Amino acid sequence: MANKKVKTIYKFKWKNFAKLFFVLAIFVAILLGGIFGIGFYKDYKATSDVIKKIDETVEIVNTVDDEKTKTIPPDSSLSKFDIYWDYIKLGLLDVDMASLMRINADTVGYIDVKGTDFSYPIVKSNGGFYKNYSFDKEKNANGWIYLDDDVDLDELGTNTVVYGNKLLWGDLFKNLDVVFKKEWNENDDNFIIRYYTNNYSTLWQIISVFKTDDKSIRKSVFDDEKELEKHIDSMIKKSEVKFKASAKTSDKFLTLTTNSDGSNIVVFAKLIKIKTN
Numbered sequence: 001m002a003n004k005k006v007k008t009i010y011k012f013k014w015k016n017f018a019k020l021f022f023v024l025a026i027f028v029a030i031l032l033g034g035i036f037g038i039g040f041y042k043d044y045k046a047t048s049d050v051i052k053k054i055d056e057t058v059e060i061v062n063t064v065d066d067e068k069t070k071t072i073p074p075d076s077s078l079s080k081f082d083i084y085w086d087y088i089k090l091g092l093l094d095v096d097m098a099s100l101m102r103i104n105a106d107t108v109g110y111i112d113v114k115g116t117d118f119s120y121p122i123v124k125s126n127g128g129f130y131k132n133y134s135f136d137k138e139k140n141a142n143g144w145i146y147l148d149d150d151v152d153l154d155e156l157g158t159n160t161v162v163y164g165n166k167l168l169w170g171d172l173f174k175n176l177d178v179v180f181k182k183e184w185n186e187n188d189d190n191f192i193i194r195y196y197t198n199n200y201s202t203l204w205q206i207i208s209v210f211k212t213d214d215k216s217i218r219k220s221v222f223d224d225e226k227e228l229e230k231h232i233d234s235m236i237k238k239s240e241v242k243f244k245a246s247a248k249t250s251d252k253f254l255t256l257t258t259n260s261d262g263s264n265i266v267v268f269a270k271l272i273k274i275k276t277n
Contacts, residue, residue, distance in 0.1 A: 047142045047172070050135045054121060058099045060110065062091030063201065069275040075246070083188050083244070084205065088273050092201040093194045104135050108153055109197040111145065111162060113206075113256070113267065115190030117175040120145045122162060124153075131165060131259060141165070145172060151220075153197055156271065158228065159220045159253040160195075165260070173258050176265050179209045185241040193254060193269050200276050204254045204269035207247055208239035211263050218257060225249045235268045245270070 071088045078084060093110060100107040100121050109122040123130050125146035134140035143165040151160065164173040178184045193204040217235065222228040228249045235255075236247065247253070252271040258264040 043140045043142050046136075046138060046140055047134055051120075053103070054100070054135070057103065058121075059096040060112075061094050063094045063275070064091060065275070068277075069273065071273045072251070072271055075248070083191075084272065086189075087192060087203065087205055090192065090203060090273075092203055092273065092275050093196040094201065095196045097196075097198055104137065106130075108147060109195060111196075111256075112194045113176065113179075114192040114194075115184050115187065116178050118172070118256075120172060122147060124149055124151065125163075128259075131163070142172060148220075154199060156200070156202070156252045156274075157220055158222060159231075159255055161218050161220050161255045161257065163257060163259045165258060173256075173265060176256065176267060179206075179265075179267060180211075180240060185209070188244075191243065191245075193256070193267070195254060198277060200274055202254075202271060202275075203273035205245055205272045206267060206269045207243050207245040208235050208241075208266070208268040210238040210240045210266050212238060212266060213261075213263050217255065217264075217266050217268075220255075235266075238266075239268075 069092070074082070074084055093112065095110040097107065097110075100110070104121070104123060106123040106125075107121050108124045110120070111122055112119040121135060123135065123144055123146045125131070126149045128146075130144040130146040132139060132141065132143055134142060135144045145162060145164045147160070147162060151157065184190050191206040193206060195202045195204060216231075219231060222231065232247050232249065232251075232253075236243075247270045254269045254271070256265075256267040256269075
């Protein structure tokens with residue numbers, strides 16, 4: 001019997017195509033995730049190395065008040081039992097700025113938030129350079145803690161705004177997440193920021209912490225007292241922690257904030273003690 005030729009017909013099935021597309025999508029996602037993951041880890045490691053070098057190189061000590069130290073008087077109605085009276089007894093920072101500037105000449109100060117790991121040198125950024133570069137001026141998604149290049153360092157402005165990135169991995173500002181945790185915000189000994197520059201050493205009382213996508217919180221210059229008063233009231237009302245402190249338009253303010261287009265961490269504080277260097 002002659003061999004009968006059998007013709008095989010392949011039918012296209014959308015179901016099989018969908019399975020193949022799904023497998024390829026997973027493969028691409030894993031590949032890209034691995035590539036980005038390596039980049040994220042390298043940035044995290046580089047930031048950790050920079051912090052370690054700073055810790056090993058730079059001396060930071062507490063100072064004792066002297067004739068150059070000035071406390072900011074509270075309202076006359078403030079209770080003698082208020083925590084403010086304990087805060088103003090705290091020492092200010094004295095930072096070896098020369099050593100920091102040998103690492104990075106753009107260094108303009110140092111900042112420390114009590115009860116957290118947020119303790120870093122501050123640089124002055126030209127055009128947001130340090131949003132994408134680390135303290136060693138190497139490109140890094142973690143960036144660094146910086147002031148805008150238009151900030152006057154000779155004297156404190158109405159509201160000094162300090163920026164930093166907020167990413168999902170090992171970044172600097174992530175260390176501030178602790179302010180929303182019970183163990184930090186139920187201990188009023190923690191509500192202190194110390195900020196040091198070549199010109200002055202300062203102590204600030206935290207009066208508000210919250211998360212927001214409102215960029216107006218970054219405002220540093222105000223047209224008049226009424227606008228400033230509105231800003232202060234708004235910042236305090238947004239707080240996710242109930243602080244017992246108040247503020248007035250004659251106060252100086254410090255705002256720590258992340259700089260993303262989405263939700264940002266904000267820590268808002270008022271000046272309570274200053275020493276001219």
